[in-house]
Amino acid sequence: MIRVMVADDQAMVRTGFGMIIGAQPDMELVGEAGDGVEAVEVARRTRPDVALLDIRMPRMDGLAALKLLADPAAHPVRVVVVTTFDLDEYVHTALRNGACGFLLKDSGPALLVEAVRAAASGDALISPSITVRLLQHLNPPSTPSGAPQNVLSPRELDVVKLVARGATNAEIAGRLYISVGTVKTHLGSIQAKLDVRNRVEIAAWAWERHLIT
Known part of the structure; x- marks a missing residue:
């Protein structure tokens, strides 16, 4: 079972998300919070696998709570x-x-459930419209941080570019004419070389280096 916590300052939203989570055979709701401070407290107490966080919440916003919850230390x-x-x-x-x-709240239950499962398995899901806009309109820093581009092989760079465009493992496999297992192997190598935790951070690394146009 995937243990899920929901943090949102609107009770109706928490109830709605709770109903969606509760209807899944592989998920259970283990905690709720109405603000960022409570979200951190509940997460430390219930140890969920995945937390769904709103951004604009009282006392502590979701972005600050996220930084504390995702801290590997x-x-x-x-x-x-x-x-x-x-x-x-x-x-x-x-x-x-x-x-x-x-995700945006109007993304629908199916995408919400898919995002929870992706997060629980170590993957990531971003609303496609957000991914495209992020890569097209944000200005990358003049001096990218992290590992240089030449640490990756040409094939790994191909995988990175497709990840940054929001492609799934199956789509990457189809585009590059390799197996899904090979894609996963490449992703593991890429994460190790770039010292990143998931494909979201892979996309951010690619964005900083203008690899996506």
Whole structure:
């Protein structure tokens, strides 16, 4: 079972998400919170596998709570940000703070469930429209941080570019004429070389280096 916590300052939203989670045979709701401070407290107490966090919450916003929950020095929780606000600075900060997904609240139950399963398995899901806009409109820093581009092989760079465009493992396999297992092997190698935690951070690394146009 995937243990899920929901943090949102609106009770109706928490109830709705709870009903969606409760209807899944492989998920259970283990905690709720109405603000960022409570979200951190509940997560530390219940140890969920995945936390769904809103951004604009009282006492502590979701982005600050995300940074604490995703901290590898503590007991890290995989976090999916689910919000009404898709502002570019929110998306970028969420990615940098360790989010394993970023969805809009109107994305629908199916995408929400898919995002929870992806996060629980160590993968990530971002609303496609947000991914495209992020890569097209944010200005990458003049001096990229992290590992240089030449640490990756040409094939690994091909995988990175497709990940940054939001492609699934199956889609990457089809485009590159390799097996899904080979894609997973490449992703593991890429994460190790770049010292990143998931494909969301792979996309951010590619964005910083202007690999996507």
